[in-house]
Amino acid sequence: MTVSLIEQAKIQAEVLVPLVKALQDELGEARANDLVRRALGDIYRRYGEAFRRTKPDADVGTILASAFKTYSRGGALDYSVVEQSPDSFTIDVTACQYATFYKALGEPELGFLLVCAADFPVAEGIGGGIELERAQTIMQGASHCDFRYRRRALDRGA
Amino acid sequence: MKPMTTEQDVPISHLQRRKIEGRVLIPFIEACRERFGDAVTRDLVVTTIRRLAADDGERWAQTFGPQIAGLRKVAEDVWAGGGSPEVDVTAETTDRLEFNVTRCRYAEFYQELGLADLGALIHCSRDHAMIAGFNDGLELVRTQTLMDGASHCDFRFRRKS
Numbered sequence: 001m002t003v004s005l006i007e008q009a010k011i012q013a014e015v016l017v018p019l020v021k022a023l024q025d026e027l028g029e030a031r032a033n034d035l036v037r038r039a040l041g042d043i044y045r046r047y048g049e050a051f052r053r054t055k056p057d058a059d060v061g062t063i064l065a066s067a068f069k070t071y072s073r074g075g076a077l078d079y080s081v082v083e084q085s086p087d088s089f090t091i092d093v094t095a096c097q098y099a100t101f102y103k104a105l106g107e108p109e110l111g112f113l114l115v116c117a118a119d120f121p122v123a124e125g126i127g128g129g130i131e132l133e134r135a136q137t138i139m140q141g142a143s144h145c146d147f148r149y150r151r152r153a154l155d156r157g158a
Numbered sequence: 159m160k161p162m163t164t165e166q167d168v169p170i171s172h173l174q175r176r177k178i179e180g181r182v183l184i185p186f187i188e189a190c191r192e193r194f195g196d197a198v199t200r201d202l203v204v205t206t207i208r209r210l211a212a213d214d215g216e217r218w219a220q221t222f223g224p225q226i227a228g229l230r231k232v233a234e235d236v237w238a239g240g241g242s243p244e245v246d247v248t249a250e251t252t253d254r255l256e257f258n259v260t261r262c263r264y265a266e267f268y269q270e271l272g273l274a275d276l277g278a279l280i281h282c283s284r285d286h287a288m289i290a291g292f293n294d295g296l297e298l299v300r301t302q303t304l305m306d307g308a309s310h311c312d313f314r315f316r317r318k319s
Contacts, residue, residue: 003170003178011175012182018206019186026202039189043182 004074006097009115013101017110033113044118048125059086060130060151067122086151093145099138112139123149172236173263176281183280184273203279211284215291224293226255229315232292233257246310254316265305277305289315 003011023032055063061084068091071077078095102111116137123132129152136142170178190199218236222228230250238245249256268277282305289298297318302308 003174007170008178011170011178015179015183015206015210016186018209019183019203022202022206023190026198035189035193036186039186040182042189043185 004076005071006074006076009098010101013114016114017105017107020110020113036113037117040114040118041121044121045125048122049127052126060128060149061085061089063126064089064149088151089149091147093138093147096138096145102139108139112137115139171239176264177267180267180280184271184276187276200279204283207280207284208287211287212291215288219292226250226252226315229255229292229296233313254314256314259304259311259313262304262311265303268305274305274307278303281305
């Protein structure tokens with residue numbers, strides 16, 4: 001049994017949170033966050049690519065349903081699937097232990113930067129024209145996160 | 159900052175924690191290096207890592223006792239737990255603990271990635287700060303490490319004179 005993603009995120013937070021804060025002190029928040037987004041963006045894009053290689057033929061709904069099972073392990077997320085089809089995956093996340101964890105630290109902005117922001121490069125890495133739209137998150141104080149994954153029309157039927 | 163670790167769904171060894179941490183830390187440090195150069199990055203990382211290591215030292219002192227016997231438990235149970243470094247104790251008194259580490263999976267992890275210099279920074283540099291948190295009356299003298307390519311690490315902990 002491997003270590004769940006939520007446990008991994010907590011271990012990584014232990015060193016990332018003080019490091020990113022030190023960087024913010026040094027550079028100012030905007031420049032520091034930009035650097036962090038880019039550095040982590042590369043990692044998470046590669047995660048998305050690696051995940052795609054495990055399911056080369058899966059459609060949008062199938063591959064993302066599987067991704068969210070991984071994210072949720074250890075009771076990390078509660079969510080309801082609004083729509084799942086070959087071209088879309090729409091869910092509302094109603095409880096998030098990643099957010100609970102960062103809020104307990106008093107650092108939801110860092111949580112957004114280090115956890116929520118990863119969903120976009122992961123989607124890019126999965127590829128196949130998948131796009132994520134998300135207007136709100138629990139980390140930012142909303143009642144739920146509204147994940148809307150769609151396959152761009154251009155890439156459909158490819 | 160308070161320790162953040164909570165209940166775990168599976169027991170996580172020290173080696174596993176360091177590897178999980180390395181997965182984000184390595185690219186993060188590389189991005190900083192590209193942007194600001196080695197010296198600034200080194201400063202930033204070492205300051206942060208040392209603080210965390212001192213916290214580890216304090217916690218281990220509470221768990222195992224802040225004396226030489228407790229330190230030996232740290233080396234053998236925490237560091238070598240899950241079969242990581244092979245620890246060969248050559249001397250133990252109430253004032254000193256000497257051991258050589260002849261195999262280190264932490265070093266192997268970084269060397270396989272071709273990043274032994276980062277390993278020294280992220281991993282080996284912790285030990286001096288750790289002992290300060292563990293027991294301020296003790297110090298570590300170490301002249302070589304596996305991470306740097308030596309045949310073994312020569313850990314010499316002793317009471318400060």
